[in-house]
Amino acid sequence: MAEEEVKLFGTWASPVSRRIEVALKLKGVQYEYIEEDLTNKSPALLNYNPVNKQIPVLVHNGKSVAESLVIMEYIDETWKHNPILPADPYERAMARFWAKYIDEKFWPAAMKIVVANGEEQKGEIDEIQQQMKNLEGELKEKKFFGGESLGFLDIAANIIIWLVVAQEALGMDQILNEEKLPVLYGWLQRLLDDAVFKECVPPKDRHLDLFKVKFGSSK
Amino acid sequence: MAEENKVKLHGMWASPYVKRVEIALKIKGIPYEFVEEDLVNKSQLLLQYNPVHKKVPVLIHNGKSICESLVILEYIDETWKNGPPLLPQDPYKRAKVRFWTSFVEKELLENVLLVVRSEGEAQEKAIKVVFEKLKLLEEGLKDLFQGETHHIDGENMGILDIVLCSLFGAHKAQEEVLGVKFIDPEKFPLLSSWVTAFTEVAVVKALQPPHEKLVMVYQFLRQKALRPSAAGVEVKEGVYVTSLSRSSPF
Secondary structure, eight states: OOOOOEEEEEOTTOHHHHHHHHHHHHTTOOOEEEEOOTTSOOHHHHHHOTTTOOSOEEEETTEEEESHHHHHHHHHHHSOSSOSSOSSHHHHHHHHHHHHHIIIIIHHHHHHHHHOOHHHHHHHHHHHHHHHHHHHHHHTTOSBTTBSSOOHHHHHTTHHHHHHHHHHHTTOOOSSOTTTOHHHHHHHHHHHHOTTGGGGSOOHHHHHHHHHHHHGGGO | OOGGGOEEEEEOTTOHHHHHHHHHHHHHTOOOEEEEOOSSSOOHHHHHHOTTTOOSOEEEETTEEEESHHHHHHHHHHHOOSSOOSSOSSHHHHHHHHHHHHHIIIIIIHHHHHHHHOOHHHHHHHHHHHHHHHHHHHHHHHHHHTTSOOOOOTTTOOHHHHHHHHHHTTHHHHHHHHSOOSSOTTTOHHHHHHHHHHHTSHHHHHHOOOHHHHHHHHHHHHHHHHOHHHHTOOOOTTOSOSGGGGSOOO
Protein backbone atom coordinates (compact mmCIF):
# COMPACT_ATOMS: atom_id res chain seq x y z
CA MET A 1 0.00 0.00 0.00
CA ALA A 2 1.29 3.46 -0.90
CA GLU A 3 2.39 5.80 1.89
CA GLU A 4 -0.62 7.74 3.04
CA GLU A 5 -0.15 11.36 3.95
CA VAL A 6 -2.63 12.72 6.46
CA LYS A 7 -2.47 16.21 7.91
CA LEU A 8 -4.77 17.93 10.37
CA PHE A 9 -4.87 21.71 10.72
CA GLY A 10 -6.40 22.60 14.07
CA THR A 11 -6.16 24.51 17.32
CA TRP A 12 -5.62 23.08 20.79
CA ALA A 13 -8.69 24.62 22.39
CA SER A 14 -11.19 24.04 19.60
CA PRO A 15 -13.76 21.29 20.21
CA VAL A 16 -14.35 20.76 16.50
CA SER A 17 -10.63 20.32 15.94
CA ARG A 18 -10.37 17.85 18.85
CA ARG A 19 -13.23 15.82 17.33
CA ILE A 20 -11.05 14.99 14.36
CA GLU A 21 -8.16 13.95 16.59
CA VAL A 22 -10.45 11.47 18.37
CA ALA A 23 -11.73 10.05 15.08
CA LEU A 24 -8.23 9.61 13.64
CA LYS A 25 -6.88 8.05 16.83
CA LEU A 26 -9.82 5.62 17.11
CA LYS A 27 -8.97 4.44 13.60
CA GLY A 28 -5.25 4.30 14.33
CA VAL A 29 -4.50 6.67 11.45
CA GLN A 30 -1.05 8.30 11.58
CA TYR A 31 -1.23 12.01 10.95
CA GLU A 32 0.77 15.20 11.11
CA TYR A 33 -0.81 17.86 13.31
CA ILE A 34 -0.39 21.53 12.49
CA GLU A 35 -1.37 24.00 15.21
CA GLU A 36 -2.82 27.15 13.65
CA ASP A 37 -2.73 30.66 15.04
CA LEU A 38 -6.17 31.94 14.07
CA THR A 39 -5.04 35.55 14.36
CA ASN A 40 -2.36 34.79 11.78
CA LYS A 41 -3.58 31.96 9.55
CA SER A 42 -0.97 30.07 7.59
CA PRO A 43 -0.88 30.26 3.77
CA ALA A 44 -1.34 26.48 3.80
CA LEU A 45 -4.62 26.71 5.71
CA LEU A 46 -5.92 29.46 3.43
CA ASN A 47 -4.93 27.35 0.45
CA TYR A 48 -6.64 24.20 1.73
CA ASN A 49 -9.81 25.95 2.94
CA PRO A 50 -10.27 29.11 0.88
CA VAL A 51 -14.04 29.07 1.35
CA ASN A 52 -14.38 29.67 5.07
CA LYS A 53 -10.70 29.75 6.10
CA GLN A 54 -11.50 27.75 9.25
CA ILE A 55 -10.07 24.83 11.12
CA PRO A 56 -10.29 21.91 11.29
CA VAL A 57 -9.10 20.92 7.84
CA LEU A 58 -8.05 17.38 7.03
CA VAL A 59 -5.66 16.91 4.14
CA HIS A 60 -5.42 13.37 2.82
CA ASN A 61 -2.88 12.74 0.06
CA GLY A 62 -3.08 16.42 -0.89
CA LYS A 63 -6.88 16.66 -0.98
CA SER A 64 -8.59 18.78 1.66
CA VAL A 65 -11.81 18.22 3.57
CA ALA A 66 -13.39 20.86 5.83
CA GLU A 67 -16.30 21.04 8.35
CA SER A 68 -15.86 18.74 11.34
CA LEU A 69 -18.92 16.52 10.84
CA VAL A 70 -18.14 16.22 7.10
CA ILE A 71 -14.55 15.25 7.98
CA MET A 72 -15.78 12.64 10.46
CA GLU A 73 -17.99 11.02 7.81
CA TYR A 74 -15.06 11.09 5.38
CA ILE A 75 -12.78 9.40 7.92
CA ASP A 76 -15.38 6.70 8.58
CA GLU A 77 -15.86 6.02 4.87
CA THR A 78 -12.16 6.01 4.03
CA TRP A 79 -10.81 3.92 6.92
CA LYS A 80 -13.51 1.34 7.34
CA HIS A 81 -12.28 -0.56 10.41
CA ASN A 82 -13.55 0.45 13.89
CA PRO A 83 -16.63 2.17 12.46
CA ILE A 84 -17.71 5.42 14.12
CA LEU A 85 -21.21 5.41 12.68
CA PRO A 86 -23.53 2.42 13.23
CA ALA A 87 -24.40 0.14 10.31
CA ASP A 88 -28.19 0.55 10.45
CA PRO A 89 -29.56 3.54 8.47
CA TYR A 90 -32.02 4.51 11.22
CA GLU A 91 -29.31 4.45 13.90
CA ARG A 92 -27.09 6.51 11.58
CA ALA A 93 -29.91 9.02 11.15
CA MET A 94 -30.25 9.32 14.93
CA ALA A 95 -26.50 9.92 15.38
CA ARG A 96 -26.55 12.60 12.67
CA PHE A 97 -29.74 14.18 14.04
CA TRP A 98 -28.29 14.59 17.54
CA ALA A 99 -24.87 15.73 16.28
CA LYS A 100 -26.66 18.46 14.34
CA TYR A 101 -28.65 19.30 17.49
CA ILE A 102 -25.43 19.72 19.43
CA ASP A 103 -23.91 22.04 16.83
CA GLU A 104 -27.04 24.05 16.07
CA LYS A 105 -28.77 24.22 19.47
CA PHE A 106 -26.41 23.23 22.27
CA TRP A 107 -23.35 25.18 21.23
CA PRO A 108 -25.15 28.52 20.67
CA ALA A 109 -26.93 27.98 24.01
CA ALA A 110 -23.59 27.37 25.74
CA MET A 111 -22.17 30.54 24.16
CA LYS A 112 -25.11 32.52 25.53
CA ILE A 113 -24.57 31.22 29.06
CA VAL A 114 -20.98 32.38 29.31
CA VAL A 115 -21.80 35.96 28.35
CA ALA A 116 -25.14 36.32 30.15
CA ASN A 117 -25.82 37.46 33.69
CA GLY A 118 -28.49 37.17 36.36
CA GLU A 119 -31.99 36.21 35.30
CA GLU A 120 -31.09 35.93 31.65
CA GLN A 121 -28.31 33.50 32.45
CA LYS A 122 -30.65 31.46 34.63
CA GLY A 123 -33.05 31.16 31.70
CA GLU A 124 -30.26 30.02 29.40
CA ILE A 125 -29.13 27.43 31.94
CA ASP A 126 -32.66 26.03 32.20
CA GLU A 127 -32.77 25.81 28.42
CA ILE A 128 -29.48 23.96 28.13
CA GLN A 129 -30.39 21.57 30.92
CA GLN A 130 -33.54 20.72 28.96
CA GLN A 131 -31.39 20.11 25.89
CA MET A 132 -29.20 17.76 27.89
CA LYS A 133 -32.32 15.97 29.15
CA ASN A 134 -33.24 15.44 25.48
CA LEU A 135 -29.78 13.98 24.86
CA GLU A 136 -30.27 11.63 27.80
CA GLY A 137 -33.31 10.27 25.97
CA GLU A 138 -30.99 9.16 23.18
CA LEU A 139 -28.34 7.71 25.50
CA LYS A 140 -30.73 5.72 27.71
CA GLU A 141 -28.98 2.72 29.31
CA LYS A 142 -26.01 2.65 26.96
CA LYS A 143 -22.40 3.05 28.03
CA PHE A 144 -21.81 5.50 25.20
CA PHE A 145 -24.06 6.94 22.48
CA GLY A 146 -22.19 4.56 20.17
CA GLY A 147 -22.97 1.56 22.40
CA GLU A 148 -20.10 -0.29 24.01
CA SER A 149 -17.53 1.97 22.41
CA LEU A 150 -17.28 5.62 21.36
CA GLY A 151 -19.20 6.62 18.28
CA PHE A 152 -19.99 9.57 16.06
CA LEU A 153 -22.31 11.22 18.56
CA ASP A 154 -19.98 10.76 21.54
CA ILE A 155 -17.28 12.54 19.55
CA ALA A 156 -19.65 15.32 18.43
CA ALA A 157 -20.87 15.75 22.01
CA ASN A 158 -17.35 16.63 23.17
CA ILE A 159 -18.57 20.23 23.25
CA ILE A 160 -20.30 19.43 26.54
CA ILE A 161 -16.86 19.35 28.14
CA TRP A 162 -16.22 22.90 27.00
CA LEU A 163 -19.34 24.03 28.86
CA VAL A 164 -18.23 22.19 32.00
CA VAL A 165 -14.79 23.85 31.90
CA ALA A 166 -16.26 27.30 31.17
CA GLN A 167 -18.67 27.00 34.08
CA GLU A 168 -15.81 26.04 36.37
CA ALA A 169 -13.67 28.93 35.11
CA LEU A 170 -16.50 31.33 35.90
CA GLY A 171 -17.12 29.88 39.36
CA MET A 172 -20.66 28.87 38.43
CA ASP A 173 -22.72 26.05 39.92
CA GLN A 174 -22.52 22.76 38.09
CA ILE A 175 -24.84 22.85 35.11
CA LEU A 176 -24.36 19.19 34.20
CA ASN A 177 -24.86 17.95 37.73
CA GLU A 178 -25.44 14.38 38.86
CA GLU A 179 -28.72 15.19 40.57
CA LYS A 180 -30.47 16.75 37.59
CA LEU A 181 -28.80 14.83 34.79
CA PRO A 182 -27.59 11.50 36.20
CA VAL A 183 -27.50 9.67 32.87
CA LEU A 184 -25.43 12.27 31.03
CA TYR A 185 -23.26 12.86 34.09
CA GLY A 186 -22.33 9.17 34.13
CA TRP A 187 -21.59 9.28 30.40
CA LEU A 188 -19.29 12.25 30.83
CA GLN A 189 -17.23 10.47 33.48
CA ARG A 190 -16.86 7.44 31.20
CA LEU A 191 -15.94 9.69 28.27
CA LEU A 192 -13.21 11.47 30.22
CA ASP A 193 -11.93 8.11 31.38
CA ASP A 194 -11.67 6.64 27.88
CA ALA A 195 -8.07 5.98 26.87
CA VAL A 196 -8.32 7.55 23.42
CA PHE A 197 -10.69 10.38 24.26
CA LYS A 198 -8.76 11.70 27.22
CA GLU A 199 -5.72 12.32 25.01
CA CYS A 200 -7.86 14.66 22.95
CA VAL A 201 -9.10 17.20 25.47
CA PRO A 202 -7.29 20.48 26.11
CA PRO A 203 -5.06 20.39 29.22
CA LYS A 204 -7.40 21.42 32.05
CA ASP A 205 -5.36 24.22 33.66
CA ARG A 206 -4.52 25.86 30.36
CA HIS A 207 -8.15 25.57 29.28
CA LEU A 208 -9.43 27.10 32.54
CA ASP A 209 -7.00 30.00 32.17
CA LEU A 210 -8.13 30.60 28.61
CA PHE A 211 -11.78 30.78 29.65
CA LYS A 212 -11.07 33.01 32.64
CA VAL A 213 -9.44 35.47 30.27
CA LYS A 214 -12.06 35.10 27.54
CA PHE A 215 -15.26 35.20 29.58
CA GLY A 216 -14.21 36.33 33.04
CA SER A 217 -14.16 40.05 32.27
CA SER A 218 -17.91 40.18 31.68
CA LYS A 219 -18.59 39.04 35.26
CA MET B 1 -47.30 -3.87 1.45
CA ALA B 2 -47.24 -4.20 5.26
CA GLU B 3 -48.41 -1.16 7.18
CA GLU B 4 -44.95 -1.00 8.77
CA ASN B 5 -43.15 -0.58 5.42
CA LYS B 6 -45.32 2.33 4.39
CA VAL B 7 -43.65 5.67 4.06
CA LYS B 8 -45.38 8.80 5.31
CA LEU B 9 -44.17 12.35 5.04
CA HIS B 10 -45.55 15.01 7.33
CA GLY B 11 -45.10 18.32 5.59
CA MET B 12 -46.47 21.63 4.47
CA TRP B 13 -46.87 22.77 0.88
CA ALA B 14 -44.87 26.01 1.17
CA SER B 15 -41.89 24.57 3.01
CA PRO B 16 -38.70 24.19 0.94
CA TYR B 17 -37.35 21.76 3.56
CA VAL B 18 -40.30 19.47 2.90
CA LYS B 19 -39.81 19.92 -0.85
CA ARG B 20 -36.29 18.50 -0.51
CA VAL B 21 -37.64 15.26 0.89
CA GLU B 22 -40.40 15.00 -1.71
CA ILE B 23 -37.93 15.41 -4.56
CA ALA B 24 -35.71 12.70 -3.08
CA LEU B 25 -38.62 10.28 -2.61
CA LYS B 26 -39.80 10.84 -6.17
CA ILE B 27 -36.31 10.44 -7.66
CA LYS B 28 -35.97 7.12 -5.86
CA GLY B 29 -39.46 6.10 -6.94
CA ILE B 30 -40.62 5.54 -3.35
CA PRO B 31 -44.40 5.66 -2.90
CA TYR B 32 -45.43 7.75 0.08
CA GLU B 33 -48.43 9.27 1.79
CA PHE B 34 -48.22 13.02 2.26
CA VAL B 35 -49.76 14.39 5.45
CA GLU B 36 -50.35 18.13 5.17
CA GLU B 37 -49.75 19.79 8.52
CA ASP B 38 -51.38 22.99 9.69
CA LEU B 39 -48.42 24.62 11.40
CA VAL B 40 -50.72 26.83 13.48
CA ASN B 41 -52.51 23.77 14.84
CA LYS B 42 -49.88 21.06 14.79
CA SER B 43 -51.26 17.56 14.90
CA GLN B 44 -50.73 15.32 17.91
CA LEU B 45 -48.90 12.95 15.61
CA LEU B 46 -46.40 15.59 14.54
CA LEU B 47 -45.68 16.57 18.14
CA GLN B 48 -45.25 12.90 18.97
CA TYR B 49 -42.95 12.21 16.02
CA ASN B 50 -40.85 15.34 16.42
CA PRO B 51 -41.00 16.30 20.08
CA VAL B 52 -37.62 18.04 19.97
CA HIS B 53 -38.17 20.52 17.14
CA LYS B 54 -41.92 20.19 16.46
CA LYS B 55 -41.26 20.95 12.79
CA VAL B 56 -41.82 19.52 9.35
CA PRO B 57 -40.60 17.56 7.46
CA VAL B 58 -40.87 14.31 9.37
CA LEU B 59 -40.46 11.01 7.57
CA ILE B 60 -42.14 7.96 9.04
CA HIS B 61 -40.80 4.57 7.95
CA ASN B 62 -41.17 1.21 9.65
CA GLY B 63 -43.01 2.97 12.45
CA LYS B 64 -40.03 5.19 13.24
CA SER B 65 -39.69 8.89 12.67
CA ILE B 66 -36.74 10.70 11.14
CA CYS B 67 -36.48 14.50 11.38
CA GLU B 68 -34.33 17.26 9.83
CA SER B 69 -34.39 17.34 6.04
CA LEU B 70 -30.68 16.72 5.45
CA VAL B 71 -30.69 13.77 7.87
CA ILE B 72 -33.77 12.43 6.06
CA LEU B 73 -32.06 12.73 2.64
CA GLU B 74 -29.10 10.63 3.80
CA TYR B 75 -31.48 8.12 5.41
CA ILE B 76 -33.38 7.78 2.13
CA ASP B 77 -30.17 7.25 0.19
CA GLU B 78 -28.91 4.59 2.61
CA THR B 79 -32.22 2.75 2.93
CA TRP B 80 -33.34 2.57 -0.70
CA LYS B 81 -30.21 1.58 -2.53
CA ASN B 82 -31.95 0.52 -5.73
CA GLY B 83 -32.96 3.93 -7.02
CA PRO B 84 -30.56 6.57 -8.41
CA PRO B 85 -27.95 7.50 -5.74
CA LEU B 86 -28.26 10.87 -4.01
CA LEU B 87 -24.56 10.95 -3.19
CA PRO B 88 -21.52 9.87 -5.23
CA GLN B 89 -19.71 6.66 -4.32
CA ASP B 90 -16.24 8.05 -3.72
CA PRO B 91 -15.64 9.30 -0.13
CA TYR B 92 -13.81 12.44 -1.25
CA LYS B 93 -16.57 13.40 -3.70
CA ARG B 94 -19.13 12.70 -0.99
CA ALA B 95 -17.21 15.01 1.37
CA LYS B 96 -17.28 17.78 -1.24
CA VAL B 97 -21.03 17.38 -1.77
CA ARG B 98 -21.64 17.44 1.99
CA PHE B 99 -19.38 20.46 2.42
CA TRP B 100 -21.18 22.50 -0.23
CA THR B 101 -24.58 21.35 1.00
CA SER B 102 -23.64 22.61 4.47
CA PHE B 103 -22.42 25.86 2.88
CA VAL B 104 -25.70 26.39 1.01
CA GLU B 105 -27.67 25.61 4.16
CA LYS B 106 -25.68 27.73 6.61
CA GLU B 107 -24.08 30.50 4.58
CA LEU B 108 -26.50 31.08 1.71
CA LEU B 109 -29.92 30.14 2.99
CA GLU B 110 -29.54 31.97 6.30
CA ASN B 111 -28.45 35.14 4.53
CA VAL B 112 -31.18 34.98 1.87
CA LEU B 113 -33.70 34.70 4.72
CA LEU B 114 -32.07 37.75 6.31
CA VAL B 115 -32.65 39.69 3.08
CA VAL B 116 -36.30 38.60 3.11
CA ARG B 117 -36.78 39.64 6.73
CA SER B 118 -35.02 43.01 6.68
CA GLU B 119 -35.17 46.40 5.01
CA GLY B 120 -33.10 49.53 4.52
CA GLU B 121 -29.48 49.42 5.58
CA ALA B 122 -29.76 46.02 7.24
CA GLN B 123 -31.10 44.58 4.02
CA GLU B 124 -28.38 46.23 1.94
CA LYS B 125 -25.80 44.59 4.17
CA ALA B 126 -27.49 41.19 3.93
CA ILE B 127 -27.70 41.44 0.13
CA LYS B 128 -23.99 42.17 -0.04
CA VAL B 129 -23.26 39.06 2.03
CA VAL B 130 -25.45 36.89 -0.23
CA PHE B 131 -23.53 38.07 -3.30
CA GLU B 132 -20.23 37.29 -1.56
CA LYS B 133 -21.44 33.79 -0.77
CA LEU B 134 -22.76 33.28 -4.30
CA LYS B 135 -19.35 34.24 -5.63
CA LEU B 136 -17.73 31.61 -3.39
CA LEU B 137 -20.24 29.04 -4.58
CA GLU B 138 -19.62 29.90 -8.23
CA GLU B 139 -15.89 29.37 -7.64
CA GLY B 140 -16.61 26.14 -5.81
CA LEU B 141 -18.70 24.86 -8.70
CA LYS B 142 -15.75 25.16 -11.05
CA ASP B 143 -13.89 22.76 -8.78
CA LEU B 144 -16.94 20.58 -8.18
CA PHE B 145 -17.86 20.15 -11.83
CA GLN B 146 -14.21 20.08 -12.91
CA GLY B 147 -14.82 22.16 -15.99
CA GLU B 148 -17.55 19.85 -17.30
CA THR B 149 -21.14 20.91 -17.84
CA HIS B 150 -23.21 19.55 -15.01
CA HIS B 151 -26.06 17.81 -16.73
CA ILE B 152 -29.04 17.29 -14.45
CA ASP B 153 -32.05 15.08 -14.93
CA GLY B 154 -34.40 13.06 -12.78
CA GLU B 155 -31.85 10.26 -12.75
CA ASN B 156 -28.85 12.07 -11.34
CA MET B 157 -30.14 14.77 -9.04
CA GLY B 158 -28.27 14.50 -5.77
CA ILE B 159 -28.38 16.05 -2.30
CA LEU B 160 -26.60 19.26 -3.33
CA ASP B 161 -28.83 19.74 -6.38
CA ILE B 162 -31.89 19.14 -4.21
CA VAL B 163 -30.84 21.60 -1.49
CA LEU B 164 -29.86 24.32 -3.94
CA CYS B 165 -33.10 23.73 -5.82
CA SER B 166 -35.09 24.12 -2.60
CA LEU B 167 -33.49 27.55 -2.14
CA PHE B 168 -33.29 28.95 -5.66
CA GLY B 169 -36.05 27.05 -7.41
CA ALA B 170 -38.11 30.07 -6.36
CA HIS B 171 -35.54 32.60 -7.56
CA LYS B 172 -37.98 34.38 -9.86
CA ALA B 173 -40.42 34.89 -6.99
CA GLN B 174 -37.54 36.09 -4.80
CA GLU B 175 -36.55 38.57 -7.51
CA GLU B 176 -40.09 39.89 -7.81
CA VAL B 177 -40.60 40.34 -4.06
CA LEU B 178 -37.10 41.50 -3.09
CA GLY B 179 -36.19 43.45 -6.22
CA VAL B 180 -32.80 41.74 -6.25
CA LYS B 181 -31.57 39.30 -8.89
CA PHE B 182 -29.47 36.63 -7.17
CA ILE B 183 -29.36 34.17 -10.03
CA ASP B 184 -27.65 36.49 -12.48
CA PRO B 185 -26.20 34.69 -15.53
CA GLU B 186 -23.67 37.45 -16.09
CA LYS B 187 -22.30 37.39 -12.55
CA PHE B 188 -22.74 33.66 -11.91
CA PRO B 189 -22.87 31.75 -15.21
CA LEU B 190 -22.28 28.24 -13.81
CA LEU B 191 -24.74 28.68 -10.96
CA SER B 192 -27.38 30.20 -13.25
CA SER B 193 -27.20 27.44 -15.82
CA TRP B 194 -27.34 24.90 -12.98
CA VAL B 195 -30.45 26.52 -11.47
CA THR B 196 -32.13 26.67 -14.90
CA ALA B 197 -31.31 23.00 -15.44
CA PHE B 198 -32.82 21.68 -12.26
CA THR B 199 -35.97 23.78 -12.48
CA GLU B 200 -36.59 21.99 -15.80
CA VAL B 201 -36.40 18.51 -14.29
CA ALA B 202 -39.84 16.89 -14.49
CA VAL B 203 -39.94 15.85 -10.83
CA VAL B 204 -39.04 19.37 -9.68
CA LYS B 205 -41.54 20.99 -12.04
CA ALA B 206 -44.33 18.76 -10.78
CA LEU B 207 -43.62 19.69 -7.16
CA GLN B 208 -43.12 23.41 -7.67
CA PRO B 209 -46.04 25.62 -6.58
CA PRO B 210 -47.10 28.18 -9.21
CA HIS B 211 -45.15 31.46 -9.39
CA GLU B 212 -48.01 33.50 -7.88
CA LYS B 213 -48.13 31.23 -4.84
CA LEU B 214 -44.38 31.50 -4.33
CA VAL B 215 -44.59 35.30 -4.56
CA MET B 216 -47.30 35.14 -1.90
CA VAL B 217 -45.07 33.03 0.34
CA TYR B 218 -42.18 35.46 0.14
CA GLN B 219 -44.43 38.48 0.61
CA PHE B 220 -45.91 36.80 3.65
CA LEU B 221 -42.50 35.99 5.15
CA ARG B 222 -41.47 39.60 4.66
CA GLN B 223 -44.65 40.97 6.20
CA LYS B 224 -44.40 38.62 9.13
CA ALA B 225 -40.89 39.82 9.92
CA LEU B 226 -41.34 43.53 9.29
CA ARG B 227 -44.97 44.24 10.16
CA PRO B 228 -46.28 41.26 12.13
CA SER B 229 -49.47 42.96 13.32
CA ALA B 230 -50.39 43.79 9.73
CA ALA B 231 -49.73 40.21 8.70
CA GLY B 232 -52.22 39.22 11.34
CA VAL B 233 -50.05 36.61 12.93
CA GLU B 234 -48.37 36.14 16.21
CA VAL B 235 -44.68 35.84 15.47
CA LYS B 236 -43.70 32.46 16.85
CA GLU B 237 -40.21 31.12 17.16
CA GLY B 238 -39.58 28.35 14.69
CA VAL B 239 -42.86 28.46 12.80
CA TYR B 240 -42.05 28.60 9.12
CA VAL B 241 -45.32 29.79 7.71
CA THR B 242 -48.42 30.29 9.76
CA SER B 243 -51.59 31.59 8.13
CA LEU B 244 -50.43 30.28 4.75
CA SER B 245 -51.21 26.87 6.21
CA ARG B 246 -54.86 27.68 5.86
CA SER B 247 -54.71 28.44 2.15
CA SER B 248 -54.81 25.72 -0.44
CA PRO B 249 -51.62 24.39 -1.96
CA PHE B 250 -52.45 24.89 -5.63
